[in-house]
Amino acid sequence: MKEFENIDEILDFAINEEQQAVDFYMTLAESAKNEYIKNTFIDFAKEEVNHKNRLMDIKQNGLFTMTAETVADLKISDYTVSVHPTPNMTYSDALVLAMKKEKAAFKLYSKLAERAPNSELKDVFLSLAAEESKHKLRFEIEYDEFVLKEN
Amino acid sequence: MLEQDVKYLKFKTYLNTYCPFCHQSFNVEKKDHKQIEFKAKYKGEEIDIFLSPYLDVFDSETSVPVKDGEFLEDLMCPHCQKSLISPETKCGECGSPVGSVIISALSKLVPFFICLKKGCEWHGLTKADERKIKLKIPRQDMPEQDQTLRIHNHQEVPYGFTTELASLEAGRCLQCKVPKCVEGCPVNVDIPGFIKLMREDNFDGAAKKIKERNVLPAICGRVCPQESQCEEKCILGYKDKPVAIGRLERFVADFERKMELVKIPIVKNKNNKRIAIVGSGPGGLTCAADMALHGYSVTVFEALHELGGVLTYGIPEFRLPKSIVQFEINFLKQLGVRFEVNHIIGTILTIDELLEHFDAVYIGVGAGLPVFANIEGESLGNVFSSNEYLTRMNLMKAYRFPEYDTPMPKGNKVVVVGGGNVAMDCARTAIRTGSSDVTVVYRRSRNELPAREEEVHHAEEEGIKFKLLTNPTRYIGTDYSTLKAMECIKMQLGEPDASGRRRPVPIENSEFIIECDMAIIAIGTGPNPIIFSTTPNLKRNKWGYIDVNQETGETSIEGVYAGGDIVSGSATVIEAMGAGRIAANSMHKKLSGTKEKEKEKETKK
The missing domain is CATH 1.10.1060.10 (Alpha-helical ferredoxin)
Structure with a gap:
């Protein structure tokens, strides 16, 4: 795993990760057969662009604020079975895919935090992990409200 | 005051009537019943009169010698001989003099007026008193089959x-x-x-x-x-x-x-326009009936071999007898509606092909696609979707196997996942078909159960257990890939979600195992993709339901309307019927030219 020496390096890494997510969703959007699923992936990509812009803003203006809040974990991404992207994916599959991707990002930043050489960098990683956790929660809530309707 | 109230008061408490002056009772004991007795004056002569159980002086059983349209000159207390005629109050209907008494109704003493004109049935309680008494009549329960038998x-x-x-x-x-x-x-x-x-x-x-x-x-x-x-x-x-x-x-x-009082309306103004209805559920039937009554020639296409949609395959016999569904459908048949069973629209005929032969099409196919939570082990043997389970039981009569061809899904320890009416239907069907232990697993608390209170109450009476604030995390199979247990996690309620109900959040490290040999997943349904596979240009939302104009039921394709669960997702029978009616109204407006006329009028304005 890559070693980081300062906050800028971490932010560059995170910005790159967000860009990869944008590319991933755009590829899925291109291959999706259903117009609405296509739009869904484009929306997901747009969200990742927003995340990326936010990080770039932080890097430029140095306005990095720590998020100390605890983010709820519905654990839906833990228990759902992995989904393989196909051109005929349904919206609920798309949600599972997205929440698992955010969960993976959360895990990555949490691991990096564990390995961080100093507490300042550790806090930056933890903050990024919390951010990813929020993104995951957004997808879990959508899944919770519309798939697990219990009727 | 209404007759039923008085009847009720009499049956339940016996209506006591008192003089407003001396407060003595007017009630007298007769041989086998109680009566209310007064003195009255008619044409100068004093007579004894009795009030009927409905507090009516002129009930057919009492022989008061008053001619129709005339009224008693006076009504008097038999004890203090004071006149009961109220100087301030007149009959609310005919303006005749009224007698004023006090009645004791369900432990309350309230003023009550009796019209003295023969032929007038007005009983005057003040509006406020009437409401007070009405509130005291309890909501009536329906008699029902004993739980040990049912x-x-x-x-x-x-x-x-x-x-x-x-x-x-x-x-x-x-x-x-x-x-x-x-x-x-x-x-x-x-x-x-x-x-x-x-x-x-x-x-x-x-x-x-x-x-x-x-x-x-x-x-x-x-x-x-x-x-x-x-x-x-x-x-x-x-x-x-x-x-x-x-x-x-x-x-x-x-x-x-x-009582065989159903009359088939005669449809006038028959036209030669043809309507196709896809799906014979409640929405399709309502749309079909409305259009038939407007004079159109209506054909309903049903994918299954029995009519009724969710009313037939979804709701069990013990909640909705199929003979009733059949009766209502026969009413439509007599209205002239044609029914074609075993017609899967989207494969046998496409929507475009229907449009070649019909002037308008209504899609009311419901949301029949099972939804799973997408967790591990859902493909194990004896894990059913509620759709499959109920279809086997209700439509295919699996509980009468081998008389019917479909084998019955059976387990001793059954777990039903979900808390809606469908979950209750599955659990109650399982207990009726020999399962010894049936548990409903629901992730919220009892207050949030989406099922009707009546259904939950019936389920509890029938011995169904409820494992609340619990959610399955995976299904565990035997070596032969059949279900043997289910892993669950305990939940707690967090912040309210979009539905206003508090969102269930898992409690860390609280997983536990429930042994079971059959699981039925009743967490929702989705849109069946068959129609869309051959009509991809039908506009849908991200969840796959059809996009319509909510005011007209019109879809993105000219002449094609839709409503019910295929538009809204799982909802109620009456909401589907409401949607069927909206579509029928706008279809009729369009086909009869009313819509164009309205537009013309608007442009002229």
């Missing part, structure tokens, strides 16, 4: 109101001038109107009044969630339990059917 059969649980219970319940209605209950009904049945007819013992008229807006009253009376629709808006419900509108609806619909 878990061994599939017969309907409630027997329905008797005439007397129905009259009592109808008497509770406040007959509000601005009735909120009508607003709560998705098809706007004239609820006070039909209850008023019931109070006049005109049950047939009441049934006809409902049918002006609802073609399936016997079904809606049984399966509509009235407590969250019409009854939720009932004004009486603010201080007491609301009027049991659904039970009354069921009573009059059953009365009409049993």
Whole structure:
């Protein structure tokens, strides 16, 4: 795993990760057969662009604020079975895919935090992990409200 | 005051009547019954009179020598001889003099007026007192099959109101001038109107009044969630339990059917335009009936071999007898509606092909695609979707295997996942088909259960267990890939979600195992993709449901309308019917040119 020496390096890494997510969703959007699923992936990509812009803003203006809040974990991404992207994916599959991707990002930043050489960098990683956790929660809530309707 | 109230008061408490001056009772004991006795004056002569049980001086059984249209000159207390005529109050209907007495109604003493004109049936309680007394008549329960017996059969649980219970319940209605209950009904049945007819013992008229807006009253009376629709808006419900509108609806619909009073309306103005309805569920049937009554030639296409959609394959016999569904469908057949079973639209014929032969198409196929939580082990043997389980049981009559061809899914320890009406239907079916232990696993608490309270109550009575604040995390199989257990996690309630219910959040490290040999997943349904596979240009939302103009039911394809669960996702029978009606109205406007005429009018303005 890559070693980081300062906050800028971490932010560059995170910005790159967000860009990869944008590319991933755009590829899925291109291959999706259903117009609405296509739009869904484009929306997901747009969200990742927003995340990326936010990080770039932080890097430029140095306005990095720590998020100390605890983010709820519905654990839906833990228990759902992995989904393989196909051109005929349904919206609920798309949600599972997205929440698992955010969960993976959360895990990555949490691991990096564990390995961080100093507490300042550790806090930056933890903050990024919390951010990813929020993104995951957004997808879990959508899944919770519309798939697990219990009727 | 209404007859039913007085009847009730008399039956339940015996109506005591007192003099407002000397406060002595007017009640006298006769040989085998009680009576209320007065003195009165007519044409200068003093006579003894008796009040009927309905506090009517001129009841047919009493022989008071007063001619029709004339009135008593005086009404007097037999004890203090004082005149009971009220100088300030006149009859609310004919303006004649009235006698004033005090009645004791359910531990309350209230002033009560009796019109002294023969032929007038006005009983005057002040409006406020009338309300007070009405509130005291409790909401009536339907007699029902004993739980120890009913878990061994599939017969309907409630027997329905008797005439007397129905009259009592109808008497509770406040007959509000601005009735909120009508607003709560998705098809706007004239609820006070039909209850008023019931109070006049005109049950047939009441049934006809409902049918002006609802073609399936016997079904809606049984399966509509009235407590969250019409009854939720009932004004009486603010201080007491609301009027049991659904039970009354069921009573009059059953009365009409049993007494063979159903009349098939003669359709005038028949035109040569043809309508195709895809799906014979409640929405399709409503749209079909409305269009047939407008004079169109209607054909309903049903994918299964039996008609009725979710009413037939989804709702069990013990909640909705199939003979009733059949009866309502026969009504439509007699209206001239044609039914084609075993026609899967999307494969046998596409929507485009239908449009070549029909002037308009209504899609009311429901949401029949099972939804799973997408967790590990859902493909194990003996893990069923509620759709498959109920279809096997209700439509294919698997519980009568081998008389019917479909084998019955069976388990000793059954777990049903979900908390809606469908979950209750699955659990109650399982207990009726020999499962010894049936548990409903639901991730929220009892207060948030989306099933009707009545269904939950019945399930509990029948011995169904509830494991609340619990969610499955995976299904565990045997070496032969059949279910042997289910891993669950305990939940706690967090912040409210979009539905207003508190969102369940898992409790860290609280996983535990429930042993079970059959699981039924009842967490929701989705849109079946068959129609869309051959009609990809039909605009849908991200969840796959059809996008329509909510005011007209029009889809993105000219001449194609849609409504019900295929538009809204899983909802109620009556909401599907409401959507069928909206589509029928706009179809008719368009096909008869009314819409164009309205537009022309608007442009002229």
